[in-house]
Amino acid sequence: MSSTTNGQWYPPEWPDRIRALANGELTPAEPRRAATVLLLRDAASGGPTVHMLRRRTSMAFAGGAYAYPGGSVDPRDERPVAWAGPSRAQWAVRMGVDPATAQTIVCAAVRETFEESGVLLAGPSAETVVTDTTGEDWEADRAALVAHELSFADFLGRRGLVLRSDLLGAWARWITPEFEPRRYDTWFFVAALPEGQRTLPQGPAASPGPGGTPGASTEADLAVWIRPEEAAAGYDRGELLMMPPTIATLRSLQPYATAADALGAAEAQNLTPVLAQARLVGGEIELSWPGHDEFTKHIAQDDDGAPGDGHSPSDSPSPSGGTPA
Template sequence: MGGIPLPGELAERARDILAGRVDPVPARDAATVVILREGVEVYLLRRKASMDFAAGAYVFPGGSVDPRDTDHAIAWAGPSPAEWGEVFHADDGTARGLVCAAVRETFEESGVLLAGPSAESVVADTTGDDWEADRLALIGRSLSLADFLGKRGLVLRSDLLRPWAHWITPKIENRRFDTRFFVAALPPGQRTRDVGGEADQVAWVRPADAIDQAKNGRIFLMPPTYRTLNELRDYSTVAGVLAAEREIVTLMPEIAEVNGEMHIVLDDDYRFGPA
């Protein structure tokens, strides 16, 4: 069985959780977006070593749902919150927040905006100083997604997103997230940029190359990122990824004792990291 061995204090915490002596931290709703461009390449950010969660890991853009992400004032085009809720097994309010968080976090962490002046169009360029000021205001929470889109006369394009996966952080962690994964194509005319903030490095990379780098110890990938890249490695076009029929199954690595040691494990046919 594959897995991650838990050292010292984490092993004791795992035993306490399994015994019911310690309650797991509640998982916060979050959204992650795999941005794709032809190649097929994905956009990855390396989280700063100083971050409390996933320090040093290469991840997709994403983050927690802001309570204001559920604002009904957000102009919306594409599948409704109810439709997204059916896909992700969530109520309408949660689904609305997840889709809005996906759009907001993608813009905050990559400069890519899945919105347009109408239901049939998308913003072509988001690189000016005024866009940067709005991006920073969103990060600082002085500007909500609804106000941002409203002042620019933009419509959120939920049809540019596709559902991919659902992961919940293991019970052992002190910071836990209930994360829905989306995939989206880089809109025509837009380009990503090194936006700083929580990341100290960004890169476009083919999924197979990222996996090879992780196996060789050159980069660190969290289990959900690793598995997602492994699922994407055989696609030859972005259109193929977007057309994939996905059954969304909730995945949460569990705590188990393996050969006398406490481990985080997912299943028998998957190893966390190098094979």
């Protein structure tokens, strides 16, 4: 087993599951549709920063890893909502899916961003966006969404809000490897932090308190705004734990001088899904992500030991250079 010193998330049970898949002994789980948003804002000193959450170590999937706000599609995301920006049909063409599926994915992206970061890409009209999502009433609605007590359509409807799909740009699509028991077909979007809005704090200090103090995501214990190149450097040093899609999308943001530049480049991004492949090469199983050679690993077919380059959740500290959310 080759050893690396970066922060690639690589669970110790993967080698056995990869061997089982390569030997035809494992039936892949069906991936669930999901969406995640690379929320951007320009730093005062220039250049874009991205909002990242560190997943709680108690999470069954990618505990301790840094990620973006996001999550699975809710079946209720298909309900009609007031909509602005590219039509559902236009999104369907861009994403290569049918219009109904396009709506559920875009709705999931906007809903999950609000649930996990408190940022809402919606407004009273097709030309406006909410400028403040703080306060007891907003927090109550956010908590109800997280608890699945309130649908996103009902939330927008009773507040008279229009979903601003034009504030999103489709950026990438990754599908969890077939040997992972929890699988997601995830669409990555970029969006700029709306003027006047702010992200929720995370960690013990962010727990709900008297008077309805905004609470943190139930899935994260830390949130930061960090430059993509600084986050990537932390990953390369082995300080920040990330899944391949996270570090790959971070690196893809580095050429852009502003958040607006990144949003402007979204239309040209390749949305071909990236799915890891495992194949037998000589006496080893080669694990690769097409188009992303940095993640390639070689696993001895008869090696029963844990991987030498895996990371436990406790290996992922707070990033240097990041700004607390």
